[in-house]
Amino acid sequence: MDDERKSTVRAVERALDILLCFTRSTELSLTEIAAAISLHKSTVHRLLATLEEKGFLTRDAATDKYRLGIRIWELSTRLPVTGEPAALLLPQMESLRDRLGETVSLYLRDGLERVRIQAVQSHQAIRRVAQIGARLPLSVGASSKVLAAYAPPEVQQQLLDAADWPAFIDKAGYIRQLEEVRRLGFAVSFEEREPGAAAVAVPIVGRSGAVAAALSLSGPVSRLSRETLANYAAVLKDAADEMGLMVP
Incomplete structure (x- = not known):
């Protein structure tokens, strides 16, 4: 019975992977998926089916x-929006975009990565497109x-x-x-990550006193000098202070 349960759990874990x-x-092929999760193609094929x-x-x-199917979309529509930064802070992000003219994004930390959970694209002809x-x-x-x-500190290490x-990248630097x-x-x-792109970001500190997200503004280096980014940082800080009152 234990072996059967373990086998079932492994199948679930592999499907989630x-x-x-x-x-x-x-979009991914069978071969690409099998390589990504280090499984034999025959096993992956059964799970994909x-x-x-x-x-x-x-x-x-x-x-x-x-590619992802309709069930994923159906589940996503059931996500609660109350208290979610991506939904709560969208009006303020749109206001920032309209005021400063550049793309505004919202990020959360997930382990050793950041995830873009919301983005408001610039209306400029030359702009940075941020994928949610x-x-x-x-x-x-x-x-x-x-x-x-x-x-x-342990996460930084x-x-x-x-x-x-x-x-x-020099670690000491x-x-x-x-x-x-x-x-x-x-x-x-x-x-740093994309040729021709520049960005400025500030922390959003929630009501708990912890950093809830990072708020950023990004665009082409032709419009965003260091002086411009420093000026925009002050605007983003004010917006982040207001946003922080809205999130836990």
Whole structure:
């Protein structure tokens, strides 16, 4: 009985691992999924067939690739919005976008990554497009530095000790950057993750006194000089103070 229960739990874990592959890609082949979760293709094929039958995945016959199915959307519509920063803070984010003219994003830390949970795109012809749901490393970017700066010391150490730490980033210099973020209350980045992109980010401190999220503004370096970002940081700080009163 124990072996049967363990087998069932493993199947559930593997099915969830398959679904989590789609946090990074919208379409994946059987081979790509099998490689991502380190399972034999025959095992993955059986799990994919079940997920497809239940509506959690759908397969494009022309490309033979899988993407998320209608059941995922149905579940997402049942998410409670009360108290959720992504829903609560959207009006303030839109106001910031209209005032400053650049893309505004909201990030949460999840382990050693940041997740974009909300974004309001700039109306500018040349703009930075931010995809909601994107997962990004904590090692680079203004929002990453904000979330890492206010993370517990043990999380910061895990980040520095991670096997995928970028070799081109000096760890001692990174620690100094985090100290500077805490001193100034904001972080900036210039082409750290994307060529031609710049950003400024500030922490949103909730009513509990803990950092609830990172609020960022991003756009092309042609419009966002260091002086401009420093000026925008003051605007973002004021907005973050108001937002912090709305989240736990």
